[in-house]
Amino acid sequence: MKSLLNSRYFTWLLLALPFLALLYAWWSGALFYGELIHISGELSGRLLIITMAITPFRLMFPGARWPNWLLHRRRYLGVASFSYALLHTVVYLDRKRSFSLIVEEGADFAMWTGWAAFLIFVALAITSNDASARLLRRTWKKIHRLVYVAALLLFAHWIFVAFDFMPGLVHFVTLLALETYRLWKRGRVGHHAKR
Numbered sequence: 001m002k003s004l005l006n007s008r009y010f011t012w013l014l015l016a017l018p019f020l021a022l023l024y025a026w027w028s029g030a031l032f033y034g035e036l037i038h039i040s041g042e043l044s045g046r047l048l049i050i051t052m053a054i055t056p057f058r059l060m061f062p063g064a065r066w067p068n069w070l071l072h073r074r075r076y077l078g079v080a081s082f083s084y085a086l087l088h089t090v091v092y093l094d095r096k097r098s099f100s101l102i103v104e105e106g107a108d109f110a111m112w113t114g115w116a117a118f119l120i121f122v123a124l125a126i127t128s129n130d131a132s133a134r135l136l137r138r139t140w141k142k143i144h145r146l147v148y149v150a151a152l153l154l155f156a157h158w159i160f161v162a163f164d165f166m167p168g169l170v171h172f173v174t175l176l177a178l179e180t181y182r183l184w185k186r187g188r189v190g191h192h193a194k195r
Helices: 008-028 033-060 066-071 074-096 099-106 109-126 130-136 138-144 147-161 166-194
Strands: none
Touching: 008 033, 008 074, 033 066, 033 074, 033 147, 033 166, 066 074, 074 099, 074 109, 099 109, 109 138, 109 147, 130 138, 147 166
């Protein structure tokens, strides 16, 4: 069981199963456009939260093993978040099928925030590999710090585009609390180190 949980292939399968289930449900007509847009976007947001929460969790639970287990899978979680955002985007484009309509809707705050978040996701996904990290060196870290901008844009998109803004707001506040804790804890450690 332990070897299964530590297998990267098991992690990939676990992250891919909902994606495959959503695709099948869409193609078979079991899910309609609004449902698929909602579920894929929500999964992308939740996976982003998990990805970004790993460092705060490690600071909260320094002796626990599970945050380190998540840390070794952070790249997979981030790419999975992008994959669900990609599905979300493809379904939207398939529905609209009009470049002028997409551009017109994209000018709205609720929509351009989503597009901007997605473009950052693309850059992060493309460079989420060891070869890019070696090639880009310090620039790689700068690129991947854009995840904070992407998160802000993603949740702005979710809050303003949804019929009910509360779920998006609750998810955003959760992430904000975790990141505030991370900054506070790192600042506190840095302060004690200087004393």
